[in-house]
Amino acid sequence: MSAQTLYDKIWAAHEVRSDENGLTLLYIDRHLVHEVTSPQAFEGLELAGRALWRKESILAVADHNIPTINLENGITDAVSRLQVETLDQNCDKYGLVVFKMGDERQGIVHIIGPEQGATLPGMTVVCGDSHTSTHGAFGALAFGIGTSEVEHVMATQCLIQNKSKNMRITIDGPVAVSITAKDIVLRIIAEIGTAGGTGHTIEFAGEAITNLSMEGRMTLCNMTIEAGARAGLVACDQTTIDYIEGRPFAPTGENWKLAVSYWQTLHTDKNAVFDREVHIDGALIEPQITWGTSPEMVVSVNDNIPDPAAESDEIKSGGMRNALAYMGLEANVPINEVMLDKIFIGSCTNSRIEDLRAAAQIAKGRKVADNIKLAMVVPGSRLVKRQAESEGLDQIFIDAGFEWREPGCSMCLAMNDDRLEPGERCASTSNRNFEGRQGQGGRTHLVSPAMAAAAAVTGHFVDVRKLVR
Amino acid sequence: MDKFQKFSGIVVAIDRPNIDTDAIIPKQYLKSIKRSGFGVNLFDDWRYLDPGEPGKSNSERRVNPDFLLNKSRFKHAQILLARENFACGSSREHAVWALMDFGFKVVIAPSFADIFYNNSFKNGLLPVVLAANLIDQLFEDFERQQDYQLRVDLENQLVTNRAGIQMPFEIDEFRKYCLLNGFDDIGLTMQHADQIKAFEQKYFAQYPWLQ
Numbered sequence: 001m002s003a004q005t006l007y008d009k010i011w012a013a014h015e016v017r018s019d020e021n022g023l024t025l026l027y028i029d030r031h032l033v034h035e036v037t038s039p040q041a042f043e044g045l046e047l048a049g050r051a052l053w054r055k056e057s058i059l060a061v062a063d064h065n066i067p068t069i070n071l072e073n074g075i076t077d078a079v080s081r082l083q084v085e086t087l088d089q090n091c092d093k094y095g096l097v098v099f100k101m102g103d104e105r106q107g108i109v110h111i112i113g114p115e116q117g118a119t120l121p122g123m124t125v126v127c128g129d130s131h132t133s134t135h136g137a138f139g140a141l142a143f144g145i146g147t148s149e150v151e152h153v154m155a156t157q158c159l160i161q162n163k164s165k166n167m168r169i170t171i172d173g174p175v176a177v178s179i180t181a182k183d184i185v186l187r188i189i190a191e192i193g194t195a196g197g198t199g200h201t202i203e204f205a206g207e208a209i210t211n212l213s214m215e216g217r218m219t220l221c222n223m224t225i226e227a228g229a230r231a232g233l234v235a236c237d238q239t240t241i242d243y244i245e246g247r248p249f250a251p252t253g254e255n256w257k258l259a260v261s262y263w264q265t266l267h268t269d270k271n272a273v274f275d276r277e278v279h280i281d282g283a284l285i286e287p288q289i290t291w292g293t294s295p296e297m298v299v300s301v302n303d304n305i306p307d308p309a310a311e312s313d314e315i316k317s318g319g320m321r322n323a324l325a326y327m328g329l330e331a332n333v334p335i336n337e338v339m340l341d342k343i344f345i346g347s348c349t350n351s352r353i354e355d356l357r358a359a360a361q362i363a364k365g366r367k368v369a370d371n372i373k374l375a376m377v378v379p380g381s382r383l384v385k386r387q388a389e390s391e392g393l394d395q396i397f398i399d400a401g402f403e404w405r406e407p408g409c410s411m412c413l414a415m416n417d418d419r420l421e422p423g424e425r426c427a428s429t430s431n432r433n434f435e436g437r438q439g440q441g442g443r444t445h446l447v448s449p450a451m452a453a454a455a456a457v458t459g460h461f462v463d464v465r466k467l468v469r
Numbered sequence: 470m471d472k473f474q475k476f477s478g479i480v481v482a483i484d485r486p487n488i489d490t491d492a493i494i495p496k497q498y499l500k501s502i503k504r505s506g507f508g509v510n511l512f513d514d515w516r517y518l519d520p521g522e523p524g525k526s527n528s529e530r531r532v533n534p535d536f537l538l539n540k541s542r543f544k545h546a547q548i549l550l551a552r553e554n555f556a557c558g559s560s561r562e563h564a565v566w567a568l569m570d571f572g573f574k575v576v577i578a579p580s581f582a583d584i585f586y587n588n589s590f591k592n593g594l595l596p597v598v599l600a601a602n603l604i605d606q607l608f609e610d611f612e613r614q615q616d617y618q619l620r621v622d623l624e625n626q627l628v629t630n631r632a633g634i635q636m637p638f639e640i641d642e643f644r645k646y647c648l649l650n651g652f653d654d655i656g657l658t659m660q661h662a663d664q665i666k667a668f669e670q671k672y673f674a675q676y677p678w679l680q
């Protein structure tokens with residue numbers, strides 16, 4: 001057999017059938033479900049009188065609408081509440097595993113899948129959510145789907161798919177101390193653009209990638225979708241295996257041994273050919289900050305906000321001008337001088353224990369600056385929250401003046417009460433800086449958790465390396 | 470799903486690259502558990518000058534008179550002309566539902582985000598990819614002509630302007646077949662149920678920990 005990429009291997013293992021045009025019926029191992037994109041799928045199933053094909057493949061959780069304070073009051077917004085209740089009812093009716101509000105295991109869908117060991121190498125993982133790409137960190141083929149596809153998987157355990165192209169992004173050499181997965185991925189998006197990975201599955205490779213913890217790899221793969229690719233992959237290695245072992249949904253005994261020996265074959269063959277290869281010099285990556293309304297609008301921390309006048313492409317410079325106007329920024333100003341109103345540390349990109357540790361390290365013994373109206377830390381899951389509390393991180397944040405909240409999507413997309421008011425500027429560890437994403441008229445700058453904490457204690461953007469002790 | 474038939478329709482253009490699904494339909498409307506009713510909130514932040522919430526009547530809101538979709542001549546627009554990487558971002562199928570609920574049948578752009586592209590076909594919305602230079606031309610024509618219309622013929626994979634200039638486009642055979650016939654692809658996949666079962670048997674024998 002000719003040399004294969006990791007993506008080729010996973011794809012081939014899940015091909016149920018293919019037609020003459022290359023359209024494949026792809027088998028799906030794991031289906032994650034949340035309240036926002038599933039109600040219409042359950043309803044469709046019901047209307048057509050169809051059964052669920054394999055209910056054991058489904059793990060459901062409510063996350064997007066969950067409040068992050070005063071949980072004892074339940075969800076006060078009636079529309080949000082109905083959506084969450086609808087999920088619970090649908091899951092109970094079909095006998096699905098669901099982590100309801102208040103469950104010790106509840107949290108953001110892309111945090112809890114890996115945390116429970118429900119995401120395994122070599123799997124196909126789907127969810128009605130574009131950040132399903134997160135699970136690619138385990139060497140699983142994981143991608144977001146729409147509600148019709150959610151229904152399709154529920155009814156048939158398969159998806160009709162065209163194979164995408166293979167792309168590899170290699171970070172050459174190590175990255176400097178204090179450079180995180182978030183900085184790496186923002187740099188990648190800046191280099192290839194938000195459509196750079198369209199039609200491709202991206203495998204990430206290189207020393208800086210294999211050096212990342214599983215948390216870091218998840219941050220990286222999470223934002224693959226912001227680079228246009230539905231799926232990102234990091235090959236399984238000992239770091240992956242160590243992370244999975246002993247988790248509730250992970251295989252045990254004889255099955256564990258079988259699984260591990262299979263997982264060890266899950267890497268790109270030496271002579272495999274990629275449709276596109278990109279190399280980025282790890283040594284040149286600095287702390288990154290988005291300045292505009294697209295995740296590709298990125299600068300390094302000590303740079304100035306770019307000038308549309310210097311951009312020759314007319315559509316691009318127009319886009320830049322729109323973004324500057326929306327963001328209330330001027331070209332050529334150092335990004336370090338931009339003052340902030342709110343800080344959000346959370347989301348499926350950066351709300352794992354390692355992220356909270358990194359932020360706490362900066363916050364420790366410091367105070368949130370006076371101009372910051374609200375600095376909030378929202379753990380990705382209740383288990384992450386408990387872990388952080390056992391390490392005393394909550395107290396560090398509280399002492400510094402941060403709010404320590406309950407887990408959920410929160411201000412990542414502001415479907416609950418956590419949001420920016422018009423004109424407010426936020427340093428956020430989430431993944432999208434689109435217009436209105438964190439609240440209508442809100443202005444989002446994407447950064448790493450340590451950079452967000454540094455911004456919180458100084459009131460503006462600052463090179464976190466100056467604050468590291 | 471209705472069969473996709475050839476038609477001539479009014480074009481409206483939005484001249485911005487990377488229009489994301491948060492712009493197409495903001496998150497507060499995703500709280501709905503239905504597939505319908507999203508059209509009035511399509512491009513909500515651009516269409517209205519004050520914020521909207523589900524349940525709040527849109528008739529009480531101030532409309533943005535400058536936004537093209539608010540102009541009466543585009544009330545019945547069926548073709549949306551857009552720039553590259555259209556509908557990037559979230560997987561929300563609500564973006565497709567909102568466009569269709571407004572009345573759009575076709576979106577023409579130089580490129581689409583993958584998930585949106587997939588979602589479109591599941592609902593009978595046709596995404597047409599044309600080369601960037603052709604798109605530039607269409608934008609120019611749109612600017613110059615009042616009541617700009619295009620004809621879309623899926624069967625022959627052609628977009629035609631009033632002057633009779635034909636612009637061919639590519640489309641996957643299976644998707645075309647489903648659109649033209651109004652087929653639901655779950656039904657089509659179910660025809661292979663035996664093959665899926667046979668696959669599962671072999672698969673779980675090989676990877677027993679996944680069962």
Ligand code: SF4
Nearest residue numbers: 131347348409412413
């Ligand atoms: S945290 Fe944000 S990006 Fe992640 S699933 Fe929730 S809303 Fe989506």
